[in-house]
Amino acid sequence: MQRYNPKEIEPKWQAEWAKSGIYKAVDFDERPKYVMLTEFPYPSGAGIHIGHTREYTYGDIVARYKRMLGHNVLFPMGYDAFGLPTENYAIKNKVSPQQATDVNVANFQKQLESLGLSIDWSRSFRTSDPDYYKWTQWLFLQFYKAGMAYQDEIAINWCPHCKTGLSNEEVINGRHERCDTLVEKKLLKQWLLKISEYADRLIEGLKTVDYPARIADQQINWIGRSIGAEVDFPIVNNDEYVFLHGFTGSPQSDFIPALTARASSLGVPYYAPELPNTQNPSVMEQAQFVAASGKLNENSVIVAHSLGAPVALKAIELSNVFIKKLVLAAGFAQPGFADHERPFEATFDWQFNFEKVKNQIGEVIILRDSTDPAVPAERADYLVEKLGGTIVDFAAESPHICGSHEPVVVQHVFASLKVFTTRPDTIFGATFVVLAPEHPLVSSIVTEEHRAAVNTYIKAAQAKSDIERQDTDREKTGVFTGSYVINPANNAKVPIWIADYVLTGYGTGAIMAVPAHDDRDYEFATKFDLPIIRTVKNDAADDEHTHADGVLINSGKYDGLKNTDAKTTIVDDLAQIGAASKKINYRLRDWVFSRQHYWGEPIPIIHCAEHGAVAVPDDQLPVTLPAVDHYEPTDTGESPLAAITDWVNTTCPTCGKPAKRETDTMPNWAGSSWYYLRYYDAHNDQAFADPKKLAYWGAVDFYLGGMEHTTLHLLYSRFWHEFFYDHQLVPTPEPYASRRGQGIIQAADGTKMSKSKGNIVNPTDIIESGYGADALRLSIAFLAPFDQTTPWGPEGVAGTHRFLQRLWGLTQDFITRETTAGGDALDDSIVQADIMQAVHKTIKRVTSDLDSLGFNTAIAAQMEGLNQLYKLREQDEFASINAWQVALENMLQLAAPFAPHTSEELWQQLGHEDSIHTSQWPKYDPTYLLSSTVTIAVQVNGKLRGEVTVAVDADEQTTVAAAQNDAKIAAQLAGKTIQKTIYIPQKIVNFVAS
């Protein structure tokens, strides 16, 4: 009899499998396809750890199981090779990152092979291969060409240790997720991807895939969709308004009353004259009238409608004063008014000293109505040409901007502060507003009296780290600006404060503070003694997540309304006067895509003085990394590539003139955002993958990975894939049909495994110690449910090793048995049935456990089955040869996904020439499970008092009688009357007695 020696059989079968290629996935095969994907590893210098082993063992078990069920399984593996750790390792060891990667990958590959994984290595690649990153660059350019990749100078997260910018997702609790360094803010020109444009799609798509709730919830939470409104709070200032009506108009016509109403509510001075001879106007006469009014000065905001425009321009020219702002609504300064007989043209020469007028106006806004039948669109272009300023295109309430509200006009006339709120129902309780210290309006609204205090506060806020600023336990701080806004709901004048509890990056960077219904505002109001007005009775809703049925109070005409209804009603009403609009905000920010490091994919863009950022043409891809000696990161926010002038200097693809390459590289999340697709066609040099192969393999059937990637890689790759789908690059809207996260393995004491604690267990050591890969795989899979975090120590391997030895021993005993022929001994029929029952019970359990990813219980079932077979062996010593042969074969097949080497070896020793791994998964036969008797638990008053064995088809009467007659039960029932008998067939009898 051979001894069980995994050290001998494991390498033997690994070599054999590699030779026969049984794990190669076949493109376009007729069997149903199954893509089993596990996250590819980052090839660090440390080699694989126990977490890799857990993930890949699970993946391999599923891959092997599906293969035996008859699927065309693709179980691929590659390397996520770009990134900081390799670069750091290379710098430290004075080798190139390419060389370091070669060494590390070779080591990983060896270790992964020693686990006996059924990977199709022919499809392997590294993200740092130019053949691969050519397509990463090409795909980036698809984003760029679609306007989804853009450059912006923004304050980004900067890791001072790694000397690179980071995305929001890479910052955990204010620290870089990789090195735990406190993140700083740095103003840098960055490439960004517009992931925020896919916010809704990323939420909606989750409904179509099979993800556990905790993964879906985490992504939804991260995207952070908030439904609310933007509300304009007019700023109280020293503006003085002049409203000039148009031809045949008056201060009562069109939108002028809306303006005067707003001005009165603001309590600011305004002048809205009736111009002379409105039915037969002379522009010069009207302009002289305005100029002579004495109402024009440096605080003037002039609003002119239609013919009021030339009147205003001439009046400014005549008055010789500087005015603050000019708003022209459907204005013009040339002849050609399509709708009238133009009686005024004769009285006006249409000659302006535009040079002079332009210098007399601070700000010009030209409102152009797209539905205007009277004033041609070019009139506005002419005005901008002569006066400068900006054109605002919109569709008016009534053509030629003659509506009675015209909210767009109102918005552009009065300076206002935009806030975002999810609680517009509480607006009557908004007793102050708060700006983030970085808000762009701060410097223009702060009064001289408060400027010094405000500046001090802003400086202090900037000096604080994000960690400090986001510490919720910190006491509220803030400073008054001296300015006020008008609450548009009740026209109350409320103060503007600055405080760092308002964040610049979210919403509008400004809030309306409702201390009665928001904890933070309450804290602030209490500290600075600001008024608190309760406006919703029974309000349990501090944010949009809860929807209590509160009723409005202290809210004017809205009193008595349910607050959930008031949210809509109030916004709708405010929208009427241009003071609010519905708005959805997301916590998700655009993806900062630039890294200032060498070891990454160069961003394939060329900057030309004339043509700006130009995409590198497809035929010039890949833009390869230059081979250089020095590539250390700089502290300046500039990539080390910038110093390699030979590489940086190039020519513009558009004009051929000298130009410079983009020197930032991509984050290492880039290569991993599409790698699964490359496995479908790993060596294609014409496309990132052949569309036919993409169509054949489709979505990944099962993607297993780490929970820590939920809001990083998993979210990023879904975003890329959805974008690809929209651009007809991939056949499915979602990349992964099903996703699961495996649990974390902790050290035996329940703490995190870490280098510094020295409690890391190296899987290779365990394999080489003599236990072998099969025992290691079993011990990890047996440990706990696959998605549960659990402590692990190598002691468990001894247990699964024993199981394999027992499996080995029983099979060897059978092979070397002394009984030869004559397996049809007369008395073996009962044992034979027992053998088959034990095996088929095991087949049933293992199969259903595998279907539900119950790896640990699938192994327990096999152990129980084997224990039973050992007991049965004592009864017949392999007399029932045929039954034993089949039983052992089935047991080996059940073990095959878990212990591929041992099962293969024994399978072949039992006489098979083909691999067990291409054999067909055994099916359980229910007829073997039938038993002639059944044991029934008997309770008295709900307490277990005994059990009886009855025929499986015994009826209620027989069973209850048997239970009652059982000695123990009879003793319990003595002296009691049975009130009720509960009978559950095949399971239980319960006597209720007293």
Place this chain on the structure above:
RNA sequence: GGGCGAGUGGCGGAAUUGGUAUACGCGACGGACUUAAAAUCCGUUGACUGUAAUGGUCUUGAGGGUUCAAGUCCCUCCUCGCCCACCA
């Protein structure tokens, strides 16, 4: 503060729709084999109790409830883990 999940022997963990709690394994203890140890094999192993029986009582974080019957369902509370977090 918000979201999600979990509390079962010394340990990892089992337990279809409520229906024999503690499967399977580790560890521990006892025994066989051995000069000895390892390995292997056999046995015991939730707690208390002791009338040693085919015994009794208790036991799934705590307390209450529903039910013939609760680890499982309901209510209240406690503890732990993960994710998010001054996101308006």
